[in-house]
Amino acid sequence: MIVLEKRPQPSQAWSMATPLIAVLxxxxxxxxxxxTLGKNPIEAIRTIFYDPLFGEFAFYYxxxxxxxxxxxxxxxxxxxxxxxxxxxxIGAEGQYIMGAIVGAGIGLAFYxxxxxxxxxxMVIGGAFGGWIWAMIPGILKVRFGTNxxxxxxxxxxxxxxxxxxxxxxxxxxxxxHGFPGSRNLNDYASTNGWIDQNVGMHWGVVAALIAVIFxxxxxxxxxxxxxxxxxxxxxxxxxFAGVKPARLILFTLGMSGALAGLAGLFEAxxxxxxxxxxxxxxxxxxAIIVAFLGRLHPVGILLAGALMALTYIGGDIAQGSxxxxxxxxxVFQGMLLFFLLAFDLLTNFRIRLASGKVA
Amino acid sequence: xxxxxxNPVLLVASLMVAATPILLAAIGELVVEKAGILNLGVEGMMxxxxxxxxxxxxxxxxxxxGFLAAAIGGAVLSLLFVILTQVAxxxxxxxxxxxxxxxxxxxxxxxxxxxxxxxxxxxxxxIPFLSDIPVLGPILFSHDPVLYLGIAIxxxxxxxxxxxRAGLILRAVGENHDAAHALGYKVIRIRIMAILFGGAxxxxxxxxxxxxxxxxxxxxxxAGVGWIALALVVFGSWKPWRVLLGAYLxxxxxxxxxxxxxxxxxxxxxxxxxxxxxxxxVVLVILSKDKSSAPASLGRIFHASH
Numbered sequence: 289m290i291v292l293e294k295r296p297q298p299s300q301a302w303s304m305a306t307p308l309i310a311v312l313x314x315x316x317x318x319x320x321x322x323x324t325l326g327k328n329p330i331e332a333i334r335t336i337f338y339d340p341l342f343g344e345f346a347f348y349y350x351x352x353x354x355x356x357x358x359x360x361x362x363x364x365x366x367x368x369x370x371x372x373x374x375x376x377x378i379g380a381e382g383q384y385i386m387g388a389i390v391g392a393g394i395g396l397a398f399y400x401x402x403x404x405x406x407x408x409x410m411v412i413g414g415a416f417g418g419w420i421w422a423m424i425p426g427i428l429k430v431r432f433g434t435n436x437x438x439x440x441x442x443x444x445x446x447x448x449x450x451x452x453x454x455x456x457x458x459x460x461x462x463x464x465h466g467f468p469g470s471r472n473l474n475d476y477a478s479t480n481g482w483i484d485q486n487v488g489m490h491w492g493v494v495a496a497l498i499a500v501i502f503x504x505x506x507x508x509x510x511x512x513x514x515x516x517x518x519x520x521x522x523x524x525x526x527x528f529a530g531v532k533p534a535r536l537i538l539f540t541l542g543m544s545g546a547l548a549g550l551a552g553l554f555e556a557x558x559x560x561x562x563x564x565x566x567x568x569x570x571x572x573x574x575a576i577i578v579a580f581l582g583r584l585h586p587v588g589i590l591l592a593g594a595l596m597a598l599t600y601i602g603g604d605i606a607q608g609s610x611x612x613x614x615x616x617x618x619v620f621q622g623m624l625l626f627f628l629l630a631f632d633l634l635t636n637f638r639i640r641l642a643s644g645k646v647a
Numbered sequence: 648x649x650x651x652x653x654n655p656v657l658l659v660a661s662l663m664v665a666a667t668p669i670l671l672a673a674i675g676e677l678v679v680e681k682a683g684i685l686n687l688g689v690e691g692m693m694x695x696x697x698x699x700x701x702x703x704x705x706x707x708x709x710x711x712x713g714f715l716a717a718a719i720g721g722a723v724l725s726l727l728f729v730i731l732t733q734v735a736x737x738x739x740x741x742x743x744x745x746x747x748x749x750x751x752x753x754x755x756x757x758x759x760x761x762x763x764x765x766x767x768x769x770x771x772x773x774i775p776f777l778s779d780i781p782v783l784g785p786i787l788f789s790h791d792p793v794l795y796l797g798i799a800i801x802x803x804x805x806x807x808x809x810x811x812r813a814g815l816i817l818r819a820v821g822e823n824h825d826a827a828h829a830l831g832y833k834v835i836r837i838r839i840m841a842i843l844f845g846g847a848x849x850x851x852x853x854x855x856x857x858x859x860x861x862x863x864x865x866x867x868x869x870a871g872v873g874w875i876a877l878a879l880v881v882f883g884s885w886k887p888w889r890v891l892l893g894a895y896l897x898x899x900x901x902x903x904x905x906x907x908x909x910x911x912x913x914x915x916x917x918x919x920x921x922x923x924x925x926x927x928x929v930v931l932v933i934l935s936k937d938k939s940s941a942p943a944s945l946g947r948i949f950h951a952s953h
Contacts (some may be wrong), residue, residue, distance in 0.1 A: 432932050616756055622748040635737065
């Protein structure tokens with residue numbers, strides 16, 4: 289009979305190995321899924337994981353890795369701070385939208401002025417938009433004990449409606465011939481978030497890298513980071529150590545909101561270029577997978593973000609060349625989180641074969 | 648603006664229809680949470696139910712088979728949650744999210760060839776005389792059978808939890824799984840059954856959206872109803888009849904805002920469409936002061952080490 293025996297401490301080795309095992313398992317079962325869809329599984333897996341990096345048109349796809357990876361890493365870093373402390377912000381998609389609306393709104397308010405300070409103001413506005421949206425569940429949780437999972441998620445739907453209203457109304461391009469959507473921010477030097485479009489470099493990529501370093505220092509070298517980890521691992525010990533839960537909740541939620549807002553602003557000023565109804569593409573939800581896949585560790589998240597960006601790009605290629613449905617890649621990403629959680633068992637438990645005796 | 652176009656009788660009747668998906672999902676989740684499990688995958692199980700029900704109903708031309716398939720589909724997806732949380736002992740919050748993300752993707756994949764099709768109609772109950780009573784008839788006696796099934800499940804869950812031994816054991820497992828285990832109850836087995844029941848109910852709720860309420864299949868059509876159902880369990884403080892009340896309240900908000908949209912009120916459509924979500928938040932705030940009625944073992948991982 290198989291028995292599970294709790295490890296005295298989570299295994300470091302397994303903690304590193306489970307994401308890899310989960311990726312391999314996802315490739316295998318994803319391959320089976322593609323087979324049932326009538327596609328050649330090996331070709332599909334190669335198209336998703338190999339072609340964007342080393343295939344014939346890799347020069348075109350490699351920049352995309354930065355474009356898709358930056359928002360995922362930026363959001364996931366913020367989420368991981370909260371997840372570590374057991375504070376579940378799952379409304380990053382809403383904060384992403386609000387950051388974009390506020391940031392782009394500031395940029396559009398200055399039209400047609402060109403000045404060096406517009407983009408920095410937009411960045412501050414983006415962070416503020418996401419922060420304030422995350423503060424709603426934060427303050428409600430601190431003040432009334434409201435469940436932050438449900439409130440942050442409800443606010444995603446509110447933000448989506450607000451986005452629709454904005455792109456059809458307030459922020460609509462007056463010279464857009466009636467089409468919904470704002471002016472294109474890439475057309476004006478002061479609001480353009482690109483650094484070099486040919487290599488996929490925009491300010492969001494820079495922000496994502498800074499966020500990774502910042503989070504690493506915070507978690508490993510700072511008292512607040514220690515309190516975050518302590519609250520997640522041993523809530524009772526944290527209480528005795530004098531950790532103030534309210535402060536921690538507001539900080540982690542605010543931080544994740546601000547980073548998600550930044551991701552939204554950089555997307556709006558860079559790759560998307562404008563505020564439209566279909567601006568939100570689910571980065572906020574995929575970032576949850578990225579955070580877990582990266583083991584809530586900043587460096588891990590960086591790698592996981594790159595991998596997830598790869599599946600987006602590869603998925604796009606497979607759509608075009610193999611006719612793989614867009615939803616298949618979504619299933620693929622969901623599968624990844626599923627296997628990751630399942631194999632995590634090995635980190636916390638030892639599997640033993642025991643004699644069938646009654647204990 | 649023409650508010651007189653809103654017919655109060657039809658309003659109440661459509662309120663009950665709008666409330667049923669939330670009600671079905673919420674009563675299932677109530678049983679799950681009473682067993683001490685927090686399954687955040689309701690949205691995923693609902694959308695899988697919506698597409699399974701829709702696909703089977705279209706192909707067999709029978710909405711009854713559709714609803715049956717929806718319940719099975721929801722339960723099968725919840726089996727993934729069982730594997731994660733009861734076998735692999737994973738975090739329930741993360742597992743629920745995984746279930747929702749996976750379910751949304753899978754439903755979009757399954758539903759590709761069903762976009763734009765029309766499902767077979769679900770027959771409405773037509774009781775002679777009773778259905779013809781002027782005001783009460785349309786409100787109480789001329790709905791489809793699934794709507795009544797939802798109310799029956801609420802009554803059944805209430806009675807089972809309050810009066811039966813099985814209900815008592817379920818509550819014991821949810822309040823203190825270690826004590827229940829020490830008494831010899833099969834904690835894991837009971838919880839698995841509760842989760843499967845929750846999955847089946849969520850599946851039914853999803854199919855109600857795609858087969859009766861809309862009735863069409865579009866990607867992501869549950870649009871957060873599963874999450875509202877989760878909020879509703881808190882709203883109802885884990886009591887079946889209060890969940891029914893809450894579901895009708897939310898159904899009412901949805902229907903009134905849709906009617907206001909149709910009547911052309913001066914408030915923009917987007918702001919009206921926000922209202923159900925905003926009201927959910929307000930209600931959560933008002934009711935979250937009182938946590939005393941939550942099952943004590945809710946969300947905690949059970950591992951029988953000895």
